[in-house]
């Protein structure tokens with residue numbers, strides 16, 4: 504594991520050379536009308552470069568989902584700047600693919616019609632995309648379920664459909680809010696293996712919320728830890744495990760010591 508400026512870098516953005524796809528600088532945010540005027544974020548900075556897989560971890564209530572809503576443009580920062588591909592705040596809505604915690608598949612639509620939804624919203628021509636979607640369905644292990652309805656799918660399958668639908672937004676940056684959080688451990692393990700195998704071909708950038716430390720280390724190039732107290736800091740950990748990765752690396756000494764370190768850091772935050 505290598506850590507930017509020491510073991511852990513505090514304050515986020517690590518001065519990396521290539522221009523970031525997402526750049527957050529000195530972000531301040533408090534929910535309007537909150538009598539205590541409690542800041543969710545105070546002077547938070549972070550960045551994500553093209554092609555990275557970055558996880559965001561933090562205690563419940565530390566602001567992970569709020570951060571995603573700020574990035575998507577559903578909320579506006581009180582102060583500071585959020586740039587996506589250099590685009591300023593206010594021009595961000597629709598510029599990222601967002602997968603919320605619940606799969607939110609439309610129950611009256613088949614798998615393929617759910618996946619086609621982003622193209623309908625942006626009024627893109629569907630015809631040319633069908634062949635591409637069928638190829639992805641096959642890679643997602645869903646070829647035989649093209650005409651199935653959500654209630655006919657397992658939990659893992661539903662998440663894969665929701666992920667594919669997010670992919671079909673065509674956006675380079677995907678925000679995934681605990682996509683595997685509700686899955687049983689065996690299905691989750693299978694999803695990890697599947698995603699690790701797919702990662703090299705996806706050519707996307709992912710910001711990923713999770714409560715699962717093992718999942719964060721296994722999947723990520725870097726991890727941001729949101730502090731649970733004054734919310735004025737964000738810590739960053741670089742995961743120097745080679746890719747392609749297999750889920751069995753969780754048993755390796757290097758992995759176990761990273762996990763220990765992450766746990767200690769969280770413990771210190773508390």
Ligand SMILES: Nc1ncnc2c1ncn2[C@@H]1O[C@H](COP(=O)(O)OP(=O)(O)OP(=O)(O)O)[C@@H](O)[C@H]1O
Pocket residue numbers: 534537543561562563564565566567568569570
């Ligand atoms: N619409 C809102 N109005 C006022 N406060 C809110 C609103 N949404 C969230 N909060 C508060 O903001 C804080 C951060 O919430 P958020 O959902 O972002 O946390 P989180 O880290 O995603 O939590 P979890 O891990 O439990 O999903 C919490 O204290 C929450 O009560």
